[in-house]
Amino acid sequence: MAKKHQAWIHVGMPGAGDVIESALAHHHAALVELGVASVAQTTAESFRAAVEMTRSHKDWGLKRTDVEGQWSRLVRRAERARADLVFSQPLLATATPEQVALLVDALAAHRVHVVVTTGLDDEAATVARWSAACRKPERMHVLETDGLEPGEVWKAFGALVGFGTASLRLDEVRHAAAAFQSLPDALREVERLARRNASLEVRLEELDRKRRKLKRKLGQVA
Template identity: 85%
Template sequence: MAKKLKAWIHVGMPGAGDVIEPALAHHHEALVELGVASVARTPAESFRAGVEMTRSHKAWGLKRADVEGQWTRLVRRAQRTRADLVFSQALLASATTEQVALLVDALADHQVHVVVTTGNDDEAATVGRWSAAVRKPERLHVVETDGMEPADVWKAFGRLVGFGTTSLRLDAVPNATPVVQSLPDARRELERLARRNASLEVRLEELDRKRRKLKKKLGKQLDDVA
């Protein structure tokens, strides 16, 4: 019997663990070579999936159609690599038990592991909701990030999942700047702006899709006239 592939879901509280999401997307290709496939290849993809699963599209000024089916599409694409899967999205910290169950449904063929990184907020409620996503308690991992630098958190996460981070540097990773632990309010504002930026990326992608569709339609009409 073939060994069951693993799926690692990172649910980070606001803090040093924020570095994991952009790092996974940035190093997607290198990670695949190491036997790990990031479900999301860009922060915008990750954000859209997080919005869909937490049903928070209205709060972000998006339509349901903008995010419908995003999570399932991303998982199916990542599964083609036949590698272990990994996904990180801060919005999942607020997911309800029912939303967690829906997310895990798409990973039925995988052994699901959940990694919670601590931060500026109390993680107890989040850990409680996500504990239902794993069948065995040893598959729920809590990484205490107090006093850790983002690079240390990235290394600890890689160690859990099974990949080294020596060659997966954070220097060129967007939004991987160190967290200012002594200024939680400033950090929260930066996080809000990052999420807002991801929301704008989703809108721009949709506008570009509509522009290309309209251009194609106009081209066909001109051909018909000619």
């Protein structure tokens, strides 16, 4: 009988471990060369899959059809690499036991490991809900991230899964912000960013005005 591949599901608490989702997506091609296939190739894919599995599409202003079938499609695509699978999305920390079982059902051909990274919230309830997905206690992992930099968290996660991160740098990785647990939280962040962008636009307009004024002065001197 062929040896089962492993599937590593990171459902870490919002915090330092958020970098894992972005890093997996950014380095998905290089990871295959190391024997690991990232289920999601972009953070948008992982977000939609997590929204589908947690049945939270309405909370995000989405329709069920916007995310339906996302998880199974991503798993089938990743399985073509015939490698160990890995997936990360902080929203999965809120999954119910029924939702956990449904997600793991698509990974029946794999030995499932669950990794919970510590963060902004207490992880005890999340560990309890996800433990059943592992079948064996040694496949449930809690990675302490207190005081660690993103690069250190990424390195520790790679060591746990079984790949080195020396060539998988974070320089160009777009670090994920802490996951929002509700649409109102996300809207507040959007509003904050909108205000920041408006402020930047005002500053750019002022700089452009000064540039044009200086150009006219230089033209008069010439």
